[in-house]
Amino acid sequence: MTQRLDQDIFGGGGSAEAARPKPPRRTFQSLTALLISLAVVIGGGYGVYRIAKPAIAKFTASEDYPGPGSGEADIVVNEGDSGRQIASTLVRADVIKTTSAFVKASSDSPRLAQAIQPGSYTLKEQMKAIDALKWLADPKHRTNPRVTIPEGLWASEIYKRLSKATEVPVKDYESAAKDVKALGLPAAAKGNVEGWLFPATYEFPPKATAEQQLKLMVAKAVEVMKGEKIDEADWEKTMILASIVESEAGSSNDRRKVARVFINRLEQPTAGTVGRLDSDATVSYGAKRRAVAPTEAERADASNPYNTKIHKGLPPGPISNPGRDSIDAVAHPADGPWFYFVTVNPSTGETKFAVTLEEQVKNSEEFVAWCKKHPEAKCFG
Incomplete structure (x- = not known):
């Protein structure tokens, strides 16, 4: 009975060790697959690492150059460029390493960033972002004409x-x-x-x-x-008169009075100079000769359309390019009855105004006296 029981338990009369169950074959296969998979993972990981290495290096490296840089790089900051656009320009020229470094520097120093003006700049290559920012913020570094x-x-x-x-x-x-x-x-x-x-x-x-x-x-x-809120219909007249004032006024303080003289001559053609502006400057412009005063021949030249000593009214166009003060003087002339003026001292710009021709002749004698004392001025050609 005992023997039969043993046979039932151990499988037919073998030893107990021989009768132990053997590991299933699939256990060995699983282990093999695991080792193969591990080898694949290790090998594949190395391949991935090789591919990702540049990106990893870029991610872990500094975003900024250590500076101070060397060589030269020319860049242009255009009107309306944002900080990021300026940074991109700098990166392309290899002035800075990354846009993020410049953006951070700008964020940390907003006053410097706001000081950057459009223009051309010459910087070093491979600068620290903050150094590049400081350079651009300094107006003396702009190389614009x-x-x-x-x-x-x-x-x-x-x-x-x-x-x-x-x-x-x-x-x-x-x-x-x-x-x-x-x-x-x-x-x-x-x-x-x-x-x-x-x-x-x-x-x-x-x-x-x-x-x-x-x-x-x-x-x-x-x-x-x-x-100046000048009506567009009056622009050309204003510009012509302003150009004459610019050329005739001895000093800024006289501009409004000089403007009034010419306006009086135009608006009251039966008085004073009978509608002629009588400007030496217009005569010289038409003769294309810079002079303190025109020559007698130039004064008598009727073929010169800018000869306002002969031709009445305004000349054909402006005789110079006037500044704001002269334009403002014509737009807001002084009040006064003057029809004449003369710069009695071209060195100082002293100018005297007159209502009558007699007063003008007397004042003009002072100008003639000045010319005699300063022959180098060649007042009359």
Whole structure:
């Protein structure tokens, strides 16, 4: 009985060790699969690492160059550029390492960021972002052409000044001046740019063309006209008178009185100079000769349409490019009965005004005396 029981339990009479159940085959297969899978994971991970290594390095590396940088890089900040756009420009030029470094520097130093102006700049390559920000915020680092146009110049004289500052040929300005539509010249100007090139200090965009420069100056002149609230129908008359005032006034304090003299001559043609402006400056402009006073021959030249000593009323157009003070003087002239004036001392600009011709002759004697003492001035050619 016992023997039978053992056979039932152990499977037919073998030893107890031999009778123990064997591990199923699938256990070995699972272990093999696990080892294979682990090898695949390890091998695949190495491949992924090789692919991701640059991104990982970029992620873990500094976003900023250590500075101070070296070499040179030219960049342009355009009108309306945002901080991020400026940063992108700097990154492309390899001035800074990342846009985020510059954006952070700008966020930490908002006053510096707000001080950046449009223009051209020369920086070092591979600078710290904060150093690049400080450099751009300093206006002395802008390399834009800057030119000051004083009041009273002729257009031809302005072209030479612009050309010297920007290296754009004079002929380009002369050509651009003919395209009045492109310049935005007001219809009242009748195609003549003279008078509408507003005198000021300009800092033009990098590589600005002659057309772009003149257009900016014309726009400034129009802006001043609108600012003075002058009716557009009176723009050309105002500009012509302002250009004469600019050329004739001995000092800023006299501009309103000089403007009144010319307005009285126009508005009261039967008195004083009988409708003639009688301006030396207009005669000299027509003769294309800068002078303290025109020669007798120039005064007598009736073929000169700008000879207001012979021709009544306004000349054909402005004779210079006046500034804001002269335009304002014409818009708001002084009150007074004067029909005459003379600058008795060109050195100081002292000017005397008169109502009658007799007073004017007496005052003019002082001017003649000054001319005799200063022959170098060549008052009469």
